[in-house]
Amino acid sequence: MTVMKIHIALVSAQILPNLIPILMERPDRVLLMVTPEMAARRLDRRLEKLLKEQGIGVELFLDVPDAGLREIKAYADTLANRLIEEQADAEIVLNATGGTKLMSFGFVEAFRGIAGHILYTDTAHRRIEYLPNAQALLPEPTPMGNVLDVPLYLAAQGFRFRRAASDEVSWREAVSQRKATCKFLGKHIADPHLQNFIGAMNRLVDRALENIPGTYEDRLVAPDQAFETVPFGIWAKALGELVKAALITWQDGSPDVTFTSVEAARFVRGGWLEEYAWHTVKDAGAFDTRLSVEGVWADTRKTINEFDVLACHINQLLFIECKTPRIGPNNENDIAYKLKSLSQDAGGLFGDTWLLSARQPSDVLIERAKQARFRLIGPDELANLRELVLDWLSGRD
Numbered sequence: 001m002t003v004m005k006i007h008i009a010l011v012s013a014q015i016l017p018n019l020i021p022i023l024m025e026r027p028d029r030v031l032l033m034v035t036p037e038m039a040a041r042r043l044d045r046r047l048e049k050l051l052k053e054q055g056i057g058v059e060l061f062l063d064v065p066d067a068g069l070r071e072i073k074a075y076a077d078t079l080a081n082r083l084i085e086e087q088a089d090a091e092i093v094l095n096a097t098g099g100t101k102l103m104s105f106g107f108v109e110a111f112r113g114i115a116g117h118i119l120y121t122d123t124a125h126r127r128i129e130y131l132p133n134a135q136a137l138l139p140e141p142t143p144m145g146n147v148l149d150v151p152l153y154l155a156a157q158g159f160r161f162r163r164a165a166s167d168e169v170s171w172r173e174a175v176s177q178r179k180a181t182c183k184f185l186g187k188h189i190a191d192p193h194l195q196n197f198i199g200a201m202n203r204l205v206d207r208a209l210e211n212i213p214g215t216y217e218d219r220l221v222a223p224d225q226a227f228e229t230v231p232f233g234i235w236a237k238a239l240g241e242l243v244k245a246a247l248i249t250w251q252d253g254s255p256d257v258t259f260t261s262v263e264a265a266r267f268v269r270g271g272w273l274e275e276y277a278w279h280t281v282k283d284a285g286a287f288d289t290r291l292s293v294e295g296v297w298a299d300t301r302k303t304i305n306e307f308d309v310l311a312c313h314i315n316q317l318l319f320i321e322c323k324t325p326r327i328g329p330n331n332e333n334d335i336a337y338k339l340k341s342l343s344q345d346a347g348g349l350f351g352d353t354w355l356l357s358a359r360q361p362s363d364v365l366i367e368r369a370k371q372a373r374f375r376l377i378g379p380d381e382l383a384n385l386r387e388l389v390l391d392w393l394s395g396r397d
Contacts, residue, residue, distance in 0.1 A: 004028045004090040006083070008115075010064075010099030010107065011038045015047050015156040016148075017097040017121035020315050021128055022051065023147035025093065029057045031079075033099065033107070035066040046298075050155060066099065072106030080110050096131065097121040126314045126395060148315045149288040157346055158298045159305070165292035166278060175275050178245040178267065185241070186276035188234065189358050189379045197235045198324055198358055200227060205269040208259050220262045227255040242268065270324040273358055277309045277320045277385070284389040286311040286318075297345070307346070313393050317351035319343055324358040327365055336368035343374060352392065356382065 005027040009018040011034050022030055030051055034044040039062055048058045061079070065071040083092060094115040096104045108118055108131060117139065118131040130139040151161035165171050175182075188194050204225040209218040230253060231239055239257070242248045247264040250257050259265040267275070274291055282289040293307040309320040321339055335355070343353035353374035357365075361378050369376035377388065 009095045012098035033064045076107045076110030094118045146287040161295045164290035181241045181245045182276040205265045223259045273322040286313045288312045319353045322356045326359040336372045340372035
């Protein structure tokens with residue numbers, strides 16, 4: 001006879017600590033304890049929707065008290081008695097992570113000796129901890145498994161995933177042909193001469209492309225461009241890499257460059273850094289890595305937001321923003337504000353944000369990064385991006 005497994009979760013502003021253990025253990029039913037505040041913010045409905053989409057039964061318990069330990073304990077006792085009467089053979093699990101501290105105390109006291117185990121989600125350290133059971137034994141923690149990919153993580157944060165460029169087979173085939181070019185640029189970008197090359201190429205692309213009015217798309221109006229002088233040294237090496245990837249046509253000793261397509265020009269203007277980040281994170285072994293993620297926040301539904309690179313590993317999110325132009329005084333504050341806002345909304349308490357800059361960041365931007373709590377990775381560190389990613393994957397960053 002199969003024993004029914006029931007999870008009891010205290011709904012709070014953070015969805016993930018309740019969602020992760022449920023997806024790891026896959027109970028038959030989940031009972032969501034919902035306070036008036038959480039109901040007003042519709043966080044119960046978001047979690048309910050996510051669980052139903054995963055094929056898990058859900059029951060909402062509304063108007064659960066969140067203050068007054070006596071009232072909370074009485075409510076929890078009533079629920080415990082009901083479960084004993086109706087589901088005497090069920091395996092009950094209480095997740096004590098959510099709710100207020102008083103709610104957690106009250107439910108723990110009511111279910112100690114009734115619940116098979118009482119758990120706490122330690123997302124920061126990637127494990128599930130267990131409170132002492134009725135025999136005062138302290139079970140060993142359980143390491144978290146990968147149960148969240150990028151779309152599901154974002155959905156838990158209230159973001160509706162629409163698409164990612166990296167999901168398209170044709171895109172993956174194209175980027176594999178220019179992977180070596182990404183690696184060359186990323187590994188050598190600490191060279192100031194290559195940084196100047198990137199700036200010069202960005203200017204050529206700006207002249208080659210024209211925005212299609214009313215869209216985010218470009219058209220190639222002037223593919224033939226030219227440098228002011230004949231490129232040599234690392235400029236010539238970089239151009240040779242672009243030629244090998246069929247992104248441009250160019251002959252050694254000539255200042256003339258021709259972009260082969262809109263996609264090629266956009267790659268040169270900054271796409272290479274995004275793809276370098278995507279390749280590096282993916283090849284390092286992240287559970288799920290996406291490039292150019294688009295979607296909308298559930299409460300707006302209109303404004304499309306885009307993330308350069310997102311990775312999810314052991315249920316934590318890494319958001320990478322990439323910039324190849326020089327970040328000057330006119331946009332330092334805007335970039336810092338954008339990253340702080342997006343990282344808080346999309347990553348929540350369990351996400352990290354990195355800004356990759358192909359140009360040397362100013363002291364002002366370095367200070368803004370500290371204030372906004374995102375990691376600034378300049379050209380001097382980009383060659384070692386794989387090591388930084390491996391540290392993040394292992395939880396050492």
